[in-house]
Amino acid sequence: MSRKQTIIRGTFILTATGFLCRFMGFFYRMFLSHTFGEEGVGLYQLIFPVYSLCFSLTAAGLETAISRTVAQKISLGRKKEAREILLLGLILSFLLSCFCLLFLQENAAYISERFLGDPRCEPLLIPLSYALPFAAIHSCICGYCYGRKETKIPAVSQLVEQVTRIIAVYVFYMILIKKGEDAPITIAVLGLVMGEMTSALYTAKSLTSHARSIGRMQIKCRDFSARFRELIPLSLPLTANRILITLLQSIEAISIPARLQMHDHTTSEALSIYGVLTGMALPCILFPSAITSSISIMLMPTVAEIQTTDNRHEMLDIIKKVAGSCFILGLACCLCFLLLGSWIGSVLFDSATAGKFIMTLAWMCPFLYTNSALLSVINGLGKTTSTFLINSFGLVIRIASVFIAIPLFGIQGYLWGMLVSQLLVSLCAGGILKHELLRG
Template identity: 25%
Template structure:
């Protein structure tokens, strides 16, 4: 199976991730334009449950399977197909439990917790999604364990194309009936996209040597209880961190709604404001997360292998490299969003609602872009339990701040944003502190100074462009070109060497 270097894997994930993110934004644009604030509000109220179900259905399979296969390629303790089939066994049981829980709790959740009966049918529609996302996560973990990033990346792209196409068709068909059914159509489109991803990955894998004998193996020990325990020993702690975050996100709109209504806001106002913050502002701020995700996927198996080999120099090198790349991308994006918040909000969502939140959140949000590579490194170093603790404390802090701040009339809706920023800073800094206890992190003072000066220069150049009334899209293009040109010419952070690694080809297996 073809392997990729860290930089090649990152580039593949980044390019496809960028396309997927653009398509995702296009999907958001279409949803916001077709459904208006009311429909977007209903959709966003369902999203925390959707994210919680993703976490529970995946059960940490991408991390567990990728890590086990990476280590198994060194130690050869099991057949890799055994790892996958044991994960499938766990997945079937887990999906059946989740589907039954959702069916019996959807009505109570919609009426008593979300305070909007219109969310009932969209919640029920999520039952189709559960087994699909679980199986997809297993296939992704298998491929990433082999350091093959192209197949899962293209699968993501196919998923988005099918999701957007079916989303638009279903909204057009169902919106004349009711906004509620239109939201159901959006939820169904999630399942259609996931199914297309599964079909593509199975099609690509079936001709690969490691997959050929999966269904035809006569090895009676292929389903191994000990291997099942190995998978769960990694996946459950890994899920714990995401689960805590998802549960906090699940309660987020509930607490936000209670707090705002306690100071006189109506249910409709709460739904609309929550839609603006999470549907517009946060969606825009999370755009660079495709790059953080692109870094973290090849990073985990590489560091897991290095950890198994006790190669601490290699671990430090790749972690430091991932942080540098996250910073230069996050810095450029933060500068652009801070300079042109109204223009970008209007471009993507055809509205300026949410811009008031974006203006002060964008500069503070830059630290978020470090979170994914730090988290992946902790998982690879078997420090998942420590990450669970930081996520738990951060999530508890966020929920406490949401109610405490939002229920104050002089802070009101801004309490949610303050709580989100506080959570991001605590979790990222605490996880980073944990890493410093386990790996050596080398600081290059020259690189730090160069990056700061590059950021200052880019801001000044952007302000000049605004002063002369240069169109924002031309300004953004020129700023990006100049930024990358300076990185290359000054060789900041050994940028030329990083670019050169794109052409290093690992041996294929």
Template identity: 25%
Template sequence: MSKQSFLHGAMVLVLASVITKIIGMGMQIVLNRIVGPEGIGLFRMVFPMLMMILTLSTIGLDTAVSKVVAEAIAVGDRRKVKRVMVFSMIVVTVLSTLFTSGVFATAPWLTQHLLTDSRTYYTVLAMAPTILIIAWSSILRGYFRGIQNQTPPSMAWILETIVRSALTLVIVYKCMPDLVKASAGAMIGLLAGELTHLAYIAISYWRKHRLDRIPIPPMAPNAKPESFGKTIFSLFEVAIPVLFAGVIGSFVYWLETLMIPRALMAAGHLKEEATSLFGLYSGYAVSLLVLPTVFTYALATTLVPSISEAIALNQSTLVQRRLYQAFRFTAIIGLPSSVIFSLLATELSTAIYNTPAAGPILAVMAPVGFFIYLKSPLSGILQGMNKAGLAMAYSVIGSAVKLAMIYWVASKPGIGIMGVAWAVVVSNVVVCSAYFLAVSRLIGFYVDLADTMKILLSTLVMSLIIIRAKAVTAGMDPSYTVIFSVSIGMMVYLMLLFLFRALTLHTVRRIPYVGPVMAKALQWIPFVK
């Protein structure tokens, strides 16, 4: 088993992300059409609770494992890797068991007093068994990220999505028109998918990628294995800031879920209307907006061990290169995505979900999509530099801004859910800007101005093309508008990237599995080099 390069690992995750997102998006479209905004709102009220409990169960060890394992392998300390894995598994098993028991015991109180809709009771019960399963999977994923082999987690992710999507749709369809059962059924589908994920990744680890089966360089002659105490300290040095950041992020996500329906009811909406509007925001508009994060998630995941390894080997130039690669990749994906979501917000929500009401919410948030997409890679760089605490502090500030705006703005009659959208805009701009300034201050940030201007110019031309295509198809079915506008706009965008040499055949060829085939197909175009 050879270590994958940074680009190869990132591209493997990107391909897996695209496949799973296509499958998951297909499932989400059908699910949204079956249960509607109110049903989606019920499920989405419980999901943040699961994220919070998972954060507390793993206490940041999943990220810490990837970083510490990468550092240990770089210096040849095999014993440190074994200690990290055994210790982490024991800790998450104990914590997850306690939290699972707690959820079962307090489910009636949680749904009657904490959540705004008591119909979520059975969804909460169905959620509890997933805690231990996901916690185990997260530690194994951290190990694979540490050895910089993204293939097993990616395959597990694809299988999980297939199983989860298929079972969720079957169960929900059988449960309708009972929204309570349908919401619980969606959670059972999630449980089945996570079991599949754990089974695959555990078998892959045991059969091919155990510590005794991976190549590790020998330790330096004068080096000594690290003590147990120092190993645990290095683990929690990363885990504790990640834990606090995760707790704050999960808590804000959960608090946001609790506050939004209450704010909407304060603005004059009935409980069912508030649940439905929350579903429009979280299950429709946000689901579309975060689609490009399938790419930036891959960057953030591979950046932590890659940056950690580079720092452990004192390769400052490599750190700089990774930073610019992250920025450039996010710009190529994120800028056109923001434009498409901004200009075609209502058409997209109508064509995909048959729910035009989600369009105005998406249109408010979409212009700052690039900030949302860049935030994850920048956070990954800070974590890889042992600055997770700094990332946490800025995240707290952004979260406070978001919650304050939800409390003061979304509760105003006539503003309501649009106030939530504006809260997302302001908070993400604040956090991303803070991350960017922090990274620039710590390691400097070199931007190839000419290269960046090529991407911006290509995006601007694409915007004009989409505006014109949208005008030409005015009055037609929204599906035709979306397909025609996005197709011609993206075609022009990619052509300009190749024409300006912002994208080359060499880059395409390096994409794992499909790159060589794509390069052969593209090489016949005269200006593609």
């Protein structure tokens, strides 16, 4: 099977699963918004910067490093070394996640009050911490599968995670209602933990059944040391990049409610606006990105593999076709959201504010969807520092819009900042790829 056919096949599987999961998630968010209200959704969304930061430290960089390293090992026929990379990554990621679990539980009150600015987040952070070890296992195994360009296990695990989460939350909700008790937003966190647990168990069982040699292999000290020297130099900058990017994103997310209060909003109003933006409007805009995310996942190991053969013509051909397709998809989605945004907000989310946000954010779709593919190519080329600088530049613009534009223009100023940020990220990524691929 050619590389293009592999990308198309893998993208189709991941996209089909991604759309199904996002379709379920779409109605799940409607359930959350109707059950817990805009303020409850805002409180739920407020804990995710902490979760993202812990995940960046424990798994995100290692997943990308495993995927890229495994792709190169497989292209060279070194399957045993690829399996050793996976086991090493699992050990490191699991240990780091256990450390984060303990740290988060010990400091939940302090993080809630000082970092998130709302003590009500404490009972959400403690159960959230239990998701980290399972997310680490799930992430590393998916990175290994992506490196091998095998998408069945990651796709099904994504579906398992989403179904389990929704069913768990609904069951918890019905139990509490039958007891005559109010259902707190904490049950949404418990559903997330249950989802990560089942997806981790599924990926581990499926991988050992699919490749029995992984389940019974042992790494000798010499092999362990060699794989450590290969994986760590690649994963450390990736992890550092993800942590710094997540820190900037956390500053951005946590500052929005506070800056909205400077625009004559009460605490409750600010949290409601934040909940509508992050829990309703943005997920809607990101819904079609199931396609571009799937393409990006398959594109990175493919680029790494092509790089080993130094086939510049094939590299340029794939990049042009993928980036062009993502841009066209973005244009179509932009038009769709402009026409239907108001209806989506009012009818599906029961929020006219969500409709306004969707119509404004629609303009960034062509750049947002294209950026995921361009940045994936840059990572595949091993230029992770460039990716970090580009993402940081975009985030700095968004953070500036939070601190400068929101007090002056309200949330609309932040939406404009997001649009400018995505446009400039596209220009920077395109410029770097042109320099890397066309020089000489």
